[in-house]
Amino acid sequence: MGQTRPRRKVHARRAAMFPGPTGRLRYDPRRAPNGMLKQARRAPTPTLQAPLYVVENPKFYILCVLEGDTAGDNTALSAARALADVTYAPAKGAVVSVAATPIDALDNRGADRTLTLARAPAGAFAAEHMATSLTVALHSLPARHVVFSDTSTMRDVAARVAAQLGERPAFGVHAFDGDRCIRSGFGSTKDIKATIPTVLSVDDGAAKPVRGQRFEARCIAIDLPSQNMPSCIMDLGAEAVPANHVALEEAPLILAAGAGIDAWDAFADVAEHLNATQAGSRVVCDNGSLPRDRQVGASGRLVTADCYIALGISGALQHLQGIEDCGRVIAVNTDPAAPILKRADLAIIGDANAILKAAAHKLEEA
């Protein structure tokens, strides 16, 4: 009888694992043996206040135009920060956040200075007004770059500013490389590298998010002749369009039917009451119950709705590909093993037809 190897302590080892840079669990034998995660849970590190970064006399300014929605704004701020801190180092520049309305918590998102432009007067087109006041602001605050996030609204403002300055902009910049920037063009088939222009809009991932530092976010004021700026485009306000006249790709709320649906009247009623866009799986469109341009999936439309309600859809792989970019998914199905239930944020096991009729009844009453 030889000597036996001591039994590996599987549970202790698993407890000592921690998520690595890609999110996978890793084990580092050099770390504390009795479990990092447990230790972390027992004694949370005291939250220290992040150090304050102060720029007293900036050598240059980077303007960062904010829309007021957090995700796009953070992209623009982190890119502006990268330009100020990395591209022109060791010269110290300041990031000036510019917006039409005051925005909160700019100090830990990377703004050294903040500038609030006057709101567009009622009935004027906001993008045109903002572009004109930005161009005026650039006369008294000469900035090296004006950074926008790459949303359709901001691209419109950016293009107007660039046209007024007589410069070529770069839209959809996704990386910086020294004093040059990389953007995709020619229908996303090519990467174009060029000198960083004055006006640019940045895509997600162009720069790392700002973290672990606080910034001054000091308010600055510039005299803007805001009152007598001629705005020539009139904004007559939002217009409601029936949800079913909107293409599936841009619909925010989709009510989708699968092979399990035959209560089409209730389906149409519910869609109308919820102001949801109607859609269907391949089977439904093949049957002719819904037109072909309402098909969701790999061979139909790829949708990006905030909420997708799948009724009587089992969730074939091709269908799940179509709803990959949806925010929330609600699934109603009789089969508790249907693949769509794994993707769903709310899954209801039951007959979708009966539920549709009940919902139509409830919505009618309300």
Add this chain to the structure above:
Amino acid sequence: MSLRVVTLVSEGFHPETQRPRRADCDARALDMALQLPGARVSALHAGDPASPALRDYLGMGLTDLTVLEVARECDVGAALIDYLANEKPDVILAGQQADQSETGGFLPYKIAQELRYLLLPMACSMQIDGDAVEILQARPKGKRRRLKAALPAVITVSPAAPAPRQVAFAKQRRGHIDAKKVSAHDQSAPLTIAPAKRRPKGARRVDADLSPEERLKAVAEMAGKQGEVLSGLSPEDAADKLLTYLTSNGFITPTSPQATEKDNH
């Protein structure tokens, strides 16, 4: 005097096969122009007159198409501006972005600035009302907004505009391409163009410089919480749960479902 409309058209490419065809947004713009009552519509392209894609626009019902002959490495913007400054149309229509755009839709803005026209962006429908134009602007998430401006104006057409009419083969053959020689301007900006690299989709990475606790938190957030599964409910209760979920997450408003159209401007 009838309304003079010039549509700027470009060479399009099929996104999968890269075959030349009409550009999607430009075709929508031309269709929109052809539907304007009493308008004199012409189409303008700057580039190679022999491009097979241009015949598709003729197939939509035009008798002729003007092409400014500009070499590939030259600036099409300057050539178009020179031509349009002479022509002075009332409306210039263009697709929001060409299929093979290098600048990402900047050209209409440059033209509008140089000619001192107003620019109405992302139209999905338009009406001419005397000497003013009204458009329905397509905004993200299926929202729409109405804009109005005095003529002359440049209007860019969004991909949300109605699908363009089909191309008729006989008209495509019969149409005439009118090539005009123009003095060329060299493009000044030095660009390095390389095939696009694949980029990782979305921000699904956890930063390496975080502490283990922070990483754990980030990973937990990334994975998302397990979805709720409800079974054995009566249809009424299930419908109730469904509507409550929609209301509590703000996808619909409880009082009037139509109010989801509310706008932040």
